Amino acid sequence: IGYGEFEDYTVRVSSAPSCIPATSVSASSVSASSVVISWLDSNSSPSFEIEYGVSGFSSGSGSTVSVSSSPYTLQGLTSNTSYDAYVKTICSDGSTAISLSISFTTLCDNITSFPYTNGFEGFSCLTVTGDSPWQLGDGSNEGPGSVTEGLTAAYFADYDYYENETSDILTPFLDFNYLTAPYLYFDYYDESNPDTVEVYLIDSSENETLLYTTDAVVDSWTTIEIDLSAYAGMLARIA
Numbered sequence: 001i002g003y004g005e006f007e008d009y010t011v012r013v014s015s016a017p018s019c020i021p022a023t024s025v026s027a028s029s030v031s032a033s034s035v036v037i038s039w040l041d042s043n044s045s046p047s048f049e050i051e052y053g054v055s056g057f058s059s060g061s062g063s064t065v066s067v068s069s070s071p072y073t074l075q076g077l078t079s080n081t082s083y084d085a086y087v088k089t090i091c092s093d094g095s096t097a098i099s100l101s102i103s104f105t106t107l108c109d110n111i112t113s114f115p116y117t118n119g120f121e122g123f124s125c126l127t128v129t130g131d132s133p134w135q136l137g138d139g140s141n142e143g144p145g146s147v148t149e150g151l152t153a154a155y156f157a158d159y160d161y162y163e164n165e166t167s168d169i170l171t172p173f174l175d176f177n178y179l180t181a182p183y184l185y186f187d188y189y190d191e192s193n194p195d196t197v198e199v200y201l202i203d204s205s206e207n208e209t210l211l212y213t214t215d216a217v218v219d220s221w222t223t224i225e226i227d228l229s230a231y232a233g234m235l236a237r238i239a
Contacts, residue, residue: 019043019091022070027104029206032079032172035104037087038071045092050074052085055103059086080108080125108172110235114179118171119150130167132156139189148187148221158195170239173204177235182228184211184238190218199224200239201231208239 022039029036037050052074053062062084065074077083086101108125118126120136128134136152139145147153156167176182188197199212212226 017095017097018093019046019089019095019097021097022048022087022089022099025085025087025099025102027085027102028071029073030104030106032107032109033077034073034075035077035083035106036071036073037085037102039087039099041070041089043089043091047090048072049088049090050085051088052083055082055084057084059098077106079106081106110173110175111171112175112178114182116171116174120152120154121150122152123154123169125172127170128168129170131165132161132167134167134169142191144189144191144221146221153187156195158193168239170202170237173235173237175235176228176232180229180232182232184226184228186224187221188214188218188224189221190214190216192217192219199226201228202237202239204235 020042022041025037025039027035027037039048041048048067048069049064050067050072051059051062051064065072067087074085082103082105084101084103087099089097089099091097107127122136123134134154134156137143137155138152139147139155141155141157142159143153143155154169158165174182184199190197194216196216197214198210199214201209201211203209211228212224214224
């Protein structure tokens with residue numbers, strides 16, 4: 001009919017390898033100096049090695065640690081650094097298999113000097129995640145046409161995206177032990193559309209507390225103030 005394609009395949013079925021690579025390798029609970037590496041294994045009585053290094057390192061040139069089981073916490077990492085890691089399975093017959101590599105970036109060191117400010121001149125030391133991540137701009141892209149300090153602000157271009165998409169910005173951990181009456185201030189603008197920004201406090205155990213939800217329309221730059229004095233003495237991130 002003039003459309004479509006023809007394909008021809010040769011399928012070869014062979015014996016499974018004697019040592020199968022680890023699967024579902026993941027990185028979680030990333031901090032400034034540590035990360036939890038997890039994986040699944042289908043071999044009998046294996047041991048493991050994790051090799052890791054700054055992103056782009058060559059196999060054999062990274063740091064290696066012997067591990068007996070999953071998960072395993074890598075410690076002594078450098079803050080604000082991108083790493084690659086993979087799991088090497090060592091099977092009982094002496095054969096080995098290497099997993100696909102994973103990547104992660106350690107957080108910045110805890111903030112202990114206050115006031116802590118960030119004018120969104122970049123996203124260094126901030127964690128930006130989500131379906132359609134926050135961007136940096138001068139306010140001219142469907143925005144107020146200006147920023148309140150510096151050259152750029154963080155913005156979410158909801159005009160360009162579908163409904164129900166989300167994006168997060170998380171600060172480094174803030175050590176509120178140094179404060180007795182902490183407050184959070186930020187400048188906010190949202191001309192239209194029924195979207196809102198939720199502000200959370202996330203403690204060191206990853207428990208989230210909703211602190212504030214913006215109005216759907218804030219049609220001029222407005223300073224939002226949130227009292228954090230109830231959390232004095234905590235180690236927490238703002239999201």
